[in-house]
Amino acid sequence: MKVAVYTYSSPESLRIRKLIMQGLTEYKIEYDENRPDIVITIGGDGTLLSAFNKYESQLSTIRFIGIHTGHLGFYTDWRNFEVDDLIRSLKDGAGQSVSYPLLDMTAKFSDGQILHKIALNESTVKNVTKTMVGDVYVNHELFERFRGDGLCISTPTGSTAYNKAVGGAILDPHIIGFQLAEMASLNNRVFRTLGSPTIFGSDNILTLRLREESSIVLTCDRQQWVLDQKKHHLVELTYQVSDKKIRFAKYRHTNFWQRVRDSFIGGM
Template sequence: MTQMNITGKKEMMRVAIIANSKYQSRRIAAKLFAILKDDPDFYLSKKNPHVVISIGGDGMLLSAFHKYERELSHVRFVGVHTGHLGFYTDYRDFEIDELIENLRKDTGEKVSYPILKVKITLDNGREIKSLALNEATVKRIEKTMVADVIINHVKFERFRGDGISVSTPTGSTAYNKSLGGAVLHPTIEALQLTEISSLNNRVFRTLGSSVIVPKKDKIEVIPKRLGSYTISVDNSTLHCKNVAKIEYCINSEKISFVATPSHTSFWERVKDAFIGDLDS
């Protein structure tokens, strides 16, 4: 399908195809490329695309998101699944013809989900800024992590334990769920703070359960001990010394997916991934 330019005329849809290194993914990418390169409705380009087709699984979609995270205002994503069931994939590898036909009929509609903005401030004043589609975690390497947790300028608790995870609604089904956090529908604009092996006894106390934080509130984690910290943002990991503060909030821009009949219901994905077929 075509896009409208500023003159009201239609232009070709610019499509970027990104695949992981698995044989099946490369095969599907080659097939898509061969079909679309000669189609007058499409123009293949990894520069300023309208649509990014990610082929592989959730990990590949995360990589595609970070590749185009500075272009979220005008790019939409489509996931093609070539492995195990993925939360970010709408098409299976045998549904390529259906994908192309839906793109031809596309009118620009999208389904958008909130993402996480992370700012790490080191003791020397250096700032590191990142975006996360799933979650960001912080852990202390040498010893127990001790940190003040501040929510919307309120000192909420002094945490002691292995670390802290802050997830998006779409990331609530990933690491957050394994930590005992709640599953949130991805259209809910909220963050979820979940403790990682918190230390709770007669002396040290934390809330213990995950906390759902609304869009308007910011989460701050302030480590109280110098040392080395491991900070993960989606599938990237940073090793930082002497972290002064980490701030988390909902980003102003969202990630958008192409809205097609194949954009699977979130609850359908949750059921398929964690529950399976129900007995009749």
């Protein structure tokens, strides 16, 4: 087994990293940042998202473990006082894992350039200066013309993040699919959209074709691109379930709905 550690730069996270490195040495577990079998992230969900982005090309061979050193993280199972238990679990584990679906995003530009990304949480597209106008296609057939602030396309696990904030539904990750949620859509007697969150199955393709706009902001998890549509026109966005998945080491992986309850409801 080879382990890598990806750390947030706070003093507490760096302290925990030092303890983990000592534990790896004590238990004779190999450290390898280039081709690890397990990536331990120390910080919060943002740290795990950054590690996911770094090791995106190796998702089929990597399992992630998250240690949170601040507020309770949605993807982080271990606390900062459980380092010894975690190291022992690494030594004694049998390679168990639990996997979650990801979102595949392809952006096409008028000059022929193509941007391809994978999202753990969501991708968003919005206009920062005026109403965004775009045609929504489902399986290459026109579904609606959207007018509003923007759109959020999320994974099942990402349904608890920005998607929830804009009124989307929480989606069980055992359902292999993705979700479309509207941001401040215009709905009146002239302009109409469906106006509710929409969940797509694993065999569906969602396409967004945008009109000429002054400025578009495109995101994929923590990555962001501010696009001047007159200079670098984003013509089309395509979304579907990725053929890749993220895997978490199942030494002690918290049930999804327990995470939802702990994060949004708390103790009763």
